Amino acid sequence: MTQTETALQVQAALRGEQLAFRRLFEAHSGAVFATAMRFTGNAETAEELTQDTFLRAFNALDTYDDSRAQFATWLQRIAYNTCVSHLRRQPPPSHISLDDSPLSEGEMPDSISDEPAFSADESRTEQLMRALESLPPEERHLLTLFYFEQRTLNEIGYIMRLSNAALSSRLNRIRKKLYLKLTT
Amino acid sequence: MKNTPLTAAALRAALARIEQRQPAAPEGMAERFMERMAQEQAVKGRHVVPARSRRRTLRHFFAFTAAAAAVVAVAVVLWPSQERKIAIPTSPNTTLAEATRQPEAPAALHDSPAAPDTRTIAPTPRIAAKPKEQLAKARSAGSAAAETAADVVIQAAANVPEVVIAVAAATPPAAPTVPAVQTAEAAPPVQALPSQPRATTFTAAEVHLDRLAEASRHSHAYLMLSEELAVQRLGAMELLPRCTAVFNRQEQNNLKPISI
Structure with a gap:
């Protein structure tokens, strides 16, 4: 759905058209669900958080300002807040620390070592993936937005309510953290 | 695994x-979401309508109410002057007496202009109830109609009873005490006696002259022309001073006519 189509659907939703709500959900639920999965790791909970996100968004559709951000970015901001609120209500998850499972080739978990053989580069990628998965969801989400989705600092700052300086500082800290996990 | 490069490409x-x-x-998430939204609507007892729509509806309601109130207020302010305008006939041959007389009154008084009618002009209650304070109020309220000098003259011309009173006050005290200003309901137009001093009444000729000036938009030039026409028609040169008095009375009230 292009931005123009999204804007038209938003206008229709503001008029209360149910079909517009459905179309907006179908167009943007994938990204919101992925965000929720990033935070929860559970499809059922992610779907619930996705629905919560859209309900909050549609109830606050009048506050959406297209001059500040795109509709998808605005939805990501609501999804981020919903997921963070959900995590704060949950008991702290038990993250697997790289310190607890040294990432040496000889001590690879069975689940990993049972996978098809990786090349040298792929092995490093696997190590990096494991290091990434050991990060807290908020930090991994920030890296995903910046490196994978290649969003600008302004967009990420809008989603996470952080300044560009705070984002740069946080990214540097996460990179150092990852480097330490990979080099120790 | 030591010295692993941590590049952006690797991270990506x-x-x-x-x-x-x-x-x-998962499949069917949209359907489940729509069902949940319908349940939320049922629980809340209303449709999930964005708050902006509700606020917009309220805003439209208040705007419409404010506009209606403003229209009513303007109508209340303008109504006296508009009512006065409606009461004034547009035909120059229509006398003020015709405009204000009772339905059972005889036909036009100017049918026999050579014999001036000494019928007392009885103002209608509507005109009698329009004091000059209302005119001042309308002018102060910024009424566009009252802003124009022509309308001001119309207002003044409608106050003919005041002029009659002024003329009557200047007459000798020997004049009969026939009330010049009386409501139509209180007493029908009284046929004055032939010996009755004319100062106490306003003759049909005078009224006709006044109406001529009034209907010709009350400019000074038209007023003078109307005087001449009226004098020729009525054949009464002695009316000129009275007409001048009427006009001077208007000028004394600072109600200057428009010069063309």
């Missing part, structure tokens, strides 16, 4: 693989 590749591992959105 690792994150891409993590995202690929994530399950896709």
Whole structure:
């Protein structure tokens, strides 16, 4: 759905058209669900958080300002807040620390070592993936937005309510953290 | 694994693989969401209408109410002057007496202009109830109609009873005490006696002259022309001073006519 189509659907939703709500959900639920999965790791909970996100968004559709951000970015901001609120209500998850499972080739978990053989580069990628998965969801989400989705600092700052300086500082800290996990 | 390069490309590749591992959105999520939204609507007892729509509806309601109130207020302010305008006939041959007399009154008084009618002009209650304070109020309220000098003259011309009173006050005290200003309901137009001093009444000729000036938009030039026409028609040169008095009375009230 292009931005123009999204804007038209938003206008229709503001008029209360149910079909517009459905179309907006179908167009943007994938990204919101992925965000929720990033935070929860559970499809059922992610779907619930996705629905919560859209309900909050549609109830606050009048506050959406297209001059500040795109509709998808605005939805990501609501999804981020919903997921963070959900995590704060949950008991702290038990993250697997790289310190607890040294990432040496000889001590690879069975689940990993049972996978098809990786090349040298792929092995490093696997190590990096494991290091990434050991990060807290908020930090991994920030890296995903910046490196994978290649969003600008302004967009990420809008989603996470952080300044560009705070984002740069946080990214540097996460990179150092990852480097330490990979080099120790 | 020591000295692992932590480049942006490596991070991007690792994150891409993590995202690929994530399950896709389950089927039927949209239907379930619509059902849940319908349930939320049922629980809340209303449709999920964005707050802006509700606020917009309220805003439209208040705007409409304010506009209606403003229209009513303007109508209340303008109504006296508009009512006065409606009461004034537009035909120059129509006398003020015709405009204000009772339905059972005889036909036009100017049918026999050679014999001036000494019928007392009885103002209608509507005109009698329009004091000059209302005119001042309308002018102060910024009424566009009252802003124009022509309208001001119309207002003054409608106050003919005041002029009659002024003329009557200047007459000798020997004049009979026939009330010049009386309501139509209180007493029908009284046929004055032939010996009755004319100062106490306003003759049909005078009224006709006044109406001529009034209907010709009350400009000074038209007023003078109307005087001449009226004098020729009525054949009464002695009316000129009275007409001048009427006009001077208007000028004394600072109600200057428009000069063309």
